[in-house]
Amino acid sequence: MPPQKGWTAVQVGHVALAVTIASFAPEITGAAGVPRVKALSVESLVVVFLAHYLPNFDVFPIKLGWATDRFHCSYSHSLPFAVAVAAALWPFNPSWAVLALVSLVLHFVADSGSSVGLPLLLPFSKKRFSLYLWADTGHSGWFAFKSTYQQAWTWVTEGGMFVVLAARFYQLRVWPFN
Amino acid sequence: MFDYRRTPYLGLVYAAAIGFAVTYLIETPDRPLTLAQMAIFYVLSYLPGLGLAMLSDPAPGRAKAEYLKVDYYAPKEPARPAE
Numbered sequence: 001m002p003p004q005k006g007w008t009a010v011q012v013g014h015v016a017l018a019v020t021i022a023s024f025a026p027e028i029t030g031a032a033g034v035p036r037v038k039a040l041s042v043e044s045l046v047v048v049f050l051a052h053y054l055p056n057f058d059v060f061p062i063k064l065g066w067a068t069d070r071f072h073c074s075y076s077h078s079l080p081f082a083v084a085v086a087a088a089l090w091p092f093n094p095s096w097a098v099l100a101l102v103s104l105v106l107h108f109v110a111d112s113g114s115s116v117g118l119p120l121l122l123p124f125s126k127k128r129f130s131l132y133l134w135a136d137t138g139h140s141g142w143f144a145f146k147s148t149y150q151q152a153w154t155w156v157t158e159g160g161m162f163v164v165l166a167a168r169f170y171q172l173r174v175w176p177f178n
Numbered sequence: 179m180f181d182y183r184r185t186p187y188l189g190l191v192y193a194a195a196i197g198f199a200v201t202y203l204i205e206t207p208d209r210p211l212t213l214a215q216m217a218i219f220y221v222l223s224y225l226p227g228l229g230l231a232m233l234s235d236p237a238p239g240r241a242k243a244e245y246l247k248v249d250y251y252a253p254k255e256p257a258r259p260a261e
Binding site: 068069070072115116134135137138139144147150151156159160162166167170177 | 223226
């Protein structure tokens with residue numbers, strides 16, 4: 001089994017998805033009835049990026065030797081975790097809570113094609129959900145990165161996300177579509 | 179990465195279709211896309227276009243099947259002491 005060395009992030013499509021979510025910040029916060037956050041503002045980008053990448057921060061305890069590789073895609077990839085994060089943020093800033101909830105849930109949607117499967121109901125159920133569009137080859141490292149993009153559906157889904165992001169840039173008149 | 183030489187070229191065909199569809203759907207009459215902006219859409223469309231082309235190529239499917247056989251999260255075996 002190839003070593004999962006290095007910090008190479010897998011799935012660059014998460015970047016495009018996070019920026020796209022931040023581009024919808026006014027619509028998301030408006031629909032939830034909380035104070036609106038401006039599209040692609042520093043606030044929306046910081047909150048969305050932190051929340052969207054939060055589930056993958058489970059790699060840090062693994063890299064530090066505090067947890068085994070199996071810790072990846074476990075508790076941080078469950079719906080109760082997303083609700084808990086949103087609930088923790090709500091008293092401080094309801095808009096951030098709503099943006100974080102949407103970012104976390106869409107992280108799970110983006111990961112749903114991976115064969116590793118998401119334990120969405122953890123800790124209530126260990127059942128893992130997956131669409132099995134591509135084979136998971138580890139949480140980090142060059143091998144995981146390279147092998148992910150040897151498979152078709154990662155190009156379809158993640159590449160498609162960059163096209164959607166470009167469309168949003170056009171709609172919002174963001175460079176180079178201003 | 180590919181078994182068929184046609185796969186990257188087939189990706190171009192899919193990219194053209196995706197790029198055309200997306201620009202047709204989002205472009206508004208008061209803000210026509212410039213040639214450079216349209217090129218950005220067509221270049222980006224190559225990413226999912228290539229993925230769609232890869233679906234009809236055996237190599238990516240074979241790679242997926244091989245990777246599915248391995249549990250990349252299995253606990254590592256402790257190193258054997260040197261004798």
